[in-house]
Amino acid sequence: MTEPGSASPVAIGELGKRVLSGIVLAALAIGTAVFGGWTFVLLWTVAALGVFWEWWAMARGATLARSNVAMLAVGAVALLFVAAAAGSGAFAIALVPLAAGAIAAGVLAAPGQRAWGAAGVLYSGSVVLAPVLLRRDGELGLVAILFLFAVVWATDILGYVVGRAVGGPKLAARISPNKTWSGTCGGAFAAVAAGVAVMGGAGAGVLMATACVALVLSIVSQAGDLIESAIKRRFGVKDASHVIPGHGGLMDRLDGFLAATGVAALVGLARGGVDACARGFLLW
Numbered sequence: 001m002t003e004p005g006s007a008s009p010v011a012i013g014e015l016g017k018r019v020l021s022g023i024v025l026a027a028l029a030i031g032t033a034v035f036g037g038w039t040f041v042l043l044w045t046v047a048a049l050g051v052f053w054e055w056w057a058m059a060r061g062a063t064l065a066r067s068n069v070a071m072l073a074v075g076a077v078a079l080l081f082v083a084a085a086a087g088s089g090a091f092a093i094a095l096v097p098l099a100a101g102a103i104a105a106g107v108l109a110a111p112g113q114r115a116w117g118a119a120g121v122l123y124s125g126s127v128v129l130a131p132v133l134l135r136r137d138g139e140l141g142l143v144a145i146l147f148l149f150a151v152v153w154a155t156d157i158l159g160y161v162v163g164r165a166v167g168g169p170k171l172a173a174r175i176s177p178n179k180t181w182s183g184t185c186g187g188a189f190a191a192v193a194a195g196v197a198v199m200g201g202a203g204a205g206v207l208m209a210t211a212c213v214a215l216v217l218s219i220v221s222q223a224g225d226l227i228e229s230a231i232k233r234r235f236g237v238k239d240a241s242h243v244i245p246g247h248g249g250l251m252d253r254l255d256g257f258l259a260a261t262g263v264a265a266l267v268g269l270a271r272g273g274v275d276a277c278a279r280g281f282l283l284w
Contacts, residue, residue: 041128044131051127052079056071056117058232068109074108078121091133098129101125102119130264130265131145136274136275137278137279139276144264144278150191152191152218152221154194155218161186163178167182175226188218194214204282217264224255239252265277
């Protein structure tokens, strides 16, 4: 019998799986970011394909029609072409299979799911396009990826810890009942500290500007988390899948990172272009 106030064996087991999975995923993400090149592209290509599969599985529900399978196949092939073009540095060309795949998936999807089919390709395409575009910057590409990891992970971890410890008013009770304003603020403060630490360690950026960038991306990350929660609620699922022990699916783990990386890439493109995308969003 478990004594009052102590954690149950089941809870400890789940926590252990969550921590171990988190460590493995973090090591894999950081390791491939350091190596860069096609190793980095390959990781995010696999992630993009996994996210698209989860999106497809949620959208199709219990129906496994030929149109569903065709949509999955066409979307997956499009994402492979997107990854190949992005990995070669041809980002403008990568938009062609991305757009074509989204249109084809929308046409092939079952009636009532056409918009979701097209959106799934676009969403999954950003999984590989945004990180690869940022990492390609020869001067600050690695720093940009590590900065994003630090900001998003600090937001998630401290947001969870502070939210559980402090509690208080809910952030968006109808979408994500467990999220609180205290956790949101705690995660944001932690993100600023983590982002400043990474940029300070790299000897780049201005303190106040870095803090502002980290704060904005933390907010974007949490918004991405809420959007993914709303999508899951729309399809009546708790987790996107169960491929990651203790964490759920890839979408569940990458939602905040994808939102933050997508915004960072768009800002970087606008300010620095393809070759200086990381500098464009980091340096102000």
